Amino acid sequence: MNTGDTAWVMIASALVMFMTPGLAFFYGGMVRRKNILSVLMQCFIILCLIGVQWVLYGYSLAFAPGQGFWGGFAWAGLSGVSLTPYAGYAATIPHQVFMIFQSMFAIITPALIIGAFAERMKFSAFLIIILLWATLIYDPVAHWVWGIGGWLRAIGVIDFAGGIVVHVNAGIAALVVALMIGRRKNLDKGTPAPHNVPFIALGTGMLWFGWFGFNGGSALAADGIAVNAVVVTTTSAAMAGLVWAVIEWIRGGKATLFGVCSGAVAGLAAITPASGFVNVTAALIIGAVASILCYVGVSIIKPKLGYDDSLDVFGVHGIGCIWGSLATGLFASKMINPAGADGLFFGNPSLLLTQAIGVGVVLAYSGIGTFIIVKVVDLIMKIRVKDKDESMGLDLTQHHERAYTVIE
Amino acid sequence: MKLIIAIIQPDKLEDVKDELYKADVNLITVSEVLGHGRQKGITEIYRGAVESGNLLRKIRLEIAVNENFVDATLKAIKTGAKTGETGDGKIFVLNLEECVRIRTGETGNVAIG
Numbered sequence: 001m002n003t004g005d006t007a008w009v010m011i012a013s014a015l016v017m018f019m020t021p022g023l024a025f026f027y028g029g030m031v032r033r034k035n036i037l038s039v040l041m042q043c044f045i046i047l048c049l050i051g052v053q054w055v056l057y058g059y060s061l062a063f064a065p066g067q068g069f070w071g072g073f074a075w076a077g078l079s080g081v082s083l084t085p086y087a088g089y090a091a092t093i094p095h096q097v098f099m100i101f102q103s104m105f106a107i108i109t110p111a112l113i114i115g116a117f118a119e120r121m122k123f124s125a126f127l128i129i130i131l132l133w134a135t136l137i138y139d140p141v142a143h144w145v146w147g148i149g150g151w152l153r154a155i156g157v158i159d160f161a162g163g164i165v166v167h168v169n170a171g172i173a174a175l176v177v178a179l180m181i182g183r184r185k186n187l188d189k190g191t192p193a194p195h196n197v198p199f200i201a202l203g204t205g206m207l208w209f210g211w212f213g214f215n216g217g218s219a220l221a222a223d224g225i226a227v228n229a230v231v232v233t234t235t236s237a238a239m240a241g242l243v244w245a246v247i248e249w250i251r252g253g254k255a256t257l258f259g260v261c262s263g264a265v266a267g268l269a270a271i272t273p274a275s276g277f278v279n280v281t282a283a284l285i286i287g288a289v290a291s292i293l294c295y296v297g298v299s300i301i302k303p304k305l306g307y308d309d310s311l312d313v314f315g316v317h318g319i320g321c322i323w324g325s326l327a328t329g330l331f332a333s334k335m336i337n338p339a340g341a342d343g344l345f346f347g348n349p350s351l352l353l354t355q356a357i358g359v360g361v362v363l364a365y366s367g368i369g370t371f372i373i374v375k376v377v378d379l380i381m382k383i384r385v386k387d388k389d390e391s392m393g394l395d396l397t398q399h400h401e402r403a404y405t406v407i408e
Numbered sequence: 409m410k411l412i413i414a415i416i417q418p419d420k421l422e423d424v425k426d427e428l429y430k431a432d433v434n435l436i437t438v439s440e441v442l443g444h445g446r447q448k449g450i451t452e453i454y455r456g457a458v459e460s461g462n463l464l465r466k467i468r469l470e471i472a473v474n475e476n477f478v479d480a481t482l483k484a485i486k487t488g489a490k491t492g493e494t495g496d497g498k499i500f501v502l503n504l505e506e507c508v509r510i511r512t513g514e515t516g517n518v519a520i521g
Contacts, residue, residue: 034418034465185419186419186422186423189422189423189426190422388493391417391418391419392450392464396450396452396464397450400450400451400452400453401452401453401454402452406440406441406442406465407442
């Protein structure tokens with residue numbers, strides 16, 4: 001056991017935990033004032049719900065050495081998950097540190113999806129959908145890519161910190177739910193303005209801060225690879241935020257704070273799968289291209305197609321990380337990480353194809369699986385709130401609370 | 409001259425504005441208010457402390473018009489704000505004694521439009 005490694009991954013766990021409240025404010029600022037508490041609530045209850053699910057059986061399904069599909073129940077209730085290292089995942093830190101670090105990924109992934117159905121889903125239906133999704137989609141996909149015996153890992157798919165497992169997975173699920181639940185009322189009058197842009201900036205800051213742990217911690221050691229991950233992560237975010245501002249300047253005449261925040265998050269998402277495998281030059285390119293693709297996705301394609309992925313989960317996380325995962329197949333180098341692989345630009349074109357298979361499989365499985373889960377829950381209890389409740393806002397109708405008083 | 413005050417649902421504001429523009433009524437003042445009428449407010453709960461009958465957010469419109477615009481304005485608000493459910497709101501019409509345009513000092517009918 002290495003105390004330096006252990007200390008870093010413990011801190012990284014806390015950094016990643018902080019991203020879920022960060023995401024709550026990032027999303028919460030974008031909704032109308034009558035719905036902000038519902039967004040914060042959904043993020044916080046996922047921290048609680050999946051926090052419990054993970055130690056009861058989620059960690060076992062995702063990470064117990066098992067069949068190709070999932071890990072089974074061998075480690076349910078953390079049975080056999082000890083305070084000494086488990087060399088199969090990380091030889092220098094206690095097994096439970098790895099477990100709790102991973103729990104924060106299992107929490108933020110379903111939390112990402114809520115942006116797609118913001119302002120219109122029943123809280124009860126939401127809880128059931130999230131629990132089923134974490135169990136039947138997230139845990140198996142995490143197992144395929146990261147678990148011992150996982151079949152995507154076996155064919156050589158690499159995903160350093162969760163580009164495929166977290167962002168592509170949540171992104172496509174978000175798109176599917178958005179299509180199924182339908183557009184919010186009154187959207188033909190124009191997209192409602194974000195009610196609190198400072199919250200968006202606060203959330204972006206918390207996400208960016210936490211992402212040092214998300215990607216840096218995924219090295220599972222306080223070593224050169226962790227440093228590389230931190231350097232390329234913040235560089236990609238910086239580049240992407242800058243490029244988004246430039247695009248806005250060219251197209252609309254003014255750079256916006258909301259735009260820079262969106263760009264930074266797109267850059268953070270895109271670099272995630274690549275962060276342990278690529279150098280800083282690649283990070284600049286990955287960030288810049290992520291911003292361009294996501295800008296086109298949210299500002300041009302989404303309005304044309306007319307679906308209401310309300311807070312652009314697919315547009316930013318999905319598109320950003322499909323690009324990032326494929327870019328890993330281009331820019332990965334064993335000079336950065338000997339345990340990784342070489343990409344197309346380092347003489348190994350097959351990695352690009354492998355990455356494309358990994359992305360394609362997760363898009364298909366998560367897309368279809370999410371459709372089935374949402375369909376079943378909708379048949380049983382209707383996932384969407386009544387029109388009147390939607391008008392009045394989810395804060396009052398789902399939670400009997402309001403965020404802002406008007407008088408006093 | 410009349411002063412028309414309307415209390416409407418917040419999410420009908422855009423519809424009402426559209427109808428008013430169609431009726432060529434372009435000058436409105438909008439504020440956020442709290443209230444409830446026959447429809448009861450909603451219960452709120454904070455750490456188990458129940459507060460019932462609380463007030464709901466509404467939008468208050470103030471529109472000053474000349475006589476010949478009154479009917480069109482009322483019709484526009486009714487069309488835009490109506491859902492048929494309790495809580496759609498109310499319109500009040502008041503006599504307006506005077507109107508002054510601050511920039512020019514004009515008063516009366518010419519100052520309104």
